[in-house]
Amino acid sequence: MNSKHIETAAIRTQIERTQFLEHSNPLYLTSSYIFEDAEDMRASFADEKERNIYSRYSNPNSSEFVEKICQMEGAERGYAFATGMSAVFSTFAALLDSGDHIVSCQSIFGSTQTLFNNILPKWNISTSYFRINEIERIENLIQPNTKILYAESPTNPAVDILDLELLGNIAKKHNLIFIVDNCFATPYLQQPIKFGADLVIHSATKLIDGQGRVLGGVTVGNAELIQKIYLFSRNTGPALSPFNAWILSKSLETLPVRVEKHCDNALKTAKFLKNHDKVNFVKYPFLKSHPQHELAKKQMKFGGSIVAFEIKGGIDAGRNFLNSIKLLSLSANLGDTRSIVTHPASTTHAKLSEEDRLKTGISGGLIRISVGLEHAEDIINDLKQALK
Ligand SMILES: *Cc1c(COP(=O)(O)O)cnc(C)c1O
Numbered sequence: 001m002n003s004k005h006i007e008t009a010a011i012r013t014q015i016e017r018t019q020f021l022e023h024s025n026p027l028y029l030t031s032s033y034i035f036e037d038a039e040d041m042r043a044s045f046a047d048e049k050e051r052n053i054y055s056r057y058s059n060p061n062s063s064e065f066v067e068k069i070c071q072m073e074g075a076e077r078g079y080a081f082a083t084g085m086s087a088v089f090s091t092f093a094a095l096l097d098s099g100d101h102i103v104s105c106q107s108i109f110g111s112t113q114t115l116f117n118n119i120l121p122k123w124n125i126s127t128s129y130f131r132i133n134e135i136e137r138i139e140n141l142i143q144p145n146t147k148i149l150y151a152e153s154p155t156n157p158a159v160d161i162l163d164l165e166l167l168g169n170i171a172k173k174h175n176l177i178f179i180v181d182n183c184f185a186t187p188y189l190q191q192p193i194k195f196g197a198d199l200v201i202h203s204a205t206k207l208i209d210g211q212g213r214v215l216g217g218v219t220v221g222n223a224e225l226i227q228k229i230y231l232f233s234r235n236t237g238p239a240l241s242p243f244n245a246w247i248l249s250k251s252l253e254t255l256p257v258r259v260e261k262h263c264d265n266a267l268k269t270a271k272f273l274k275n276h277d278k279v280n281f282v283k284y285p286f287l288k289s290h291p292q293h294e295l296a297k298k299q300m301k302f303g304g305s306i307v308a309f310e311i312k313g314g315i316d317a318g319r320n321f322l323n324s325i326k327l328l329s330l331s332a333n334l335g336d337t338r339s340i341v342t343h344p345a346s347t348t349h350a351k352l353s354e355e356d357r358l359k360t361g362i363s364g365g366l367i368r369i370s371v372g373l374e375h376a377e378d379i380i381n382d383l384k385q386a387l388k
Pocket residue numbers: 083084085086109152156181183184203204205206215216217
């Protein structure tokens with residue numbers, strides 16, 4: 001089932017049904033599959049047939065989930081992982097050799113930064129960073145051994161926007177593989193392949209599940225690159241479990257309606273914060289005051305579920321604000337039905353020096369809200385009383 005409409009692809013992309021003709025996709029809890037005879041078994045192992053052999057390689061539930069993401073992102077092929085980080089790690093490990101080099105935006109997910117700074121260097125793979133407002137420096141960072149250009153947009157936690165088309169053009173000019181972590185936007189709001197991305201990665205743990213239940217990840221894009229990632233993964237074992245794949249595939253059916261409501265609530269929350277006298281600034285891509293508002297509107301359907309703002313009074317005011325929150329959750333997740341507030345300077349980014357924190361756009365008073373699906377008035381009222 002191929003549809004140009006993301007909503008339809010998310011619902012109607014399905015694998016073959018069993019003899020029971022289930023309307024909704026069943027759960028395939030099986031670790032392996034049987035062969036008709038010796039010839040069937042030989043041909044299957046020789047990759048002459050596309051079929052399920054063992055659930056570390058593929059499973060009908062993960063295949064359905066991956067196919068939906070491919071349809072939504074406009075990708076040729078993909079592979080599903082147990083977590084977002086296993087998708088990130090396996091993608092880099094499959095594509096890079098010792099001595100290779102990555103050029104990445106500095107504002108990326110914390111564990112991805114740890115991967116680049118502390119883990120990949122064990123195999124002599126190095127990374128150079130550009131800051132969000134230093135796009136013109138990218139070409140100076142590219143070396144003869146650079147293989148990958150990497151970015152997230154919107155960024156975490158400062159909600160900045162990177163020009164994906166510009167990055168795509170730089171990657172093409174220098175023959176780099178352009179990879180985008182599209183987790184914050186979801187395939188409903190933004191399809192990086194349109195702007196030149198070769199691969200798109202998601203942590204499905206966030207808005208794709210959207211209900212805070214399971215971990216998962218996926219990489220989709222160019223078929224040749226995915227073949228390398230697939231062969232790496234089927235031998236190293238980061239596969240998504242059939243149960244989680246079943247949950248995630250079901251979740252995709254409601255992703256467009258959920259995300260639209262998240263965005264609606266987030267815009268209302270951002271507008272409320274913008275006019276508050278205890279707030280220095282608010283960052284939300286679809287607020288006119290966002291420095292990259294026009295770019296956000298070009299790349300994204302709506303503004304996303306994450307709002308960042310700076311409370312007056314620095315790190316202490318940030319901590320006090322968190323202690324005064326009543327309804328919203330203090331939690332490390334995002335993209336849940338439940339709204340979540342975090343204070344990056346004292347939690348996720350506490351290990352960085354203040355200088356490094358400011359480089360990624362994180363001041364002491366910066367608060368990140370993952371706006372959920374509660375009634376917008378209740379979210380705003382909680383923020384209002386906590387700001388007092
Ligand atoms: C959460 C997250 C990840 C990692 O995903 P896990 O499922 O937690 O492993 C990667 N990138 C971004 C942008 C994220 O928000």
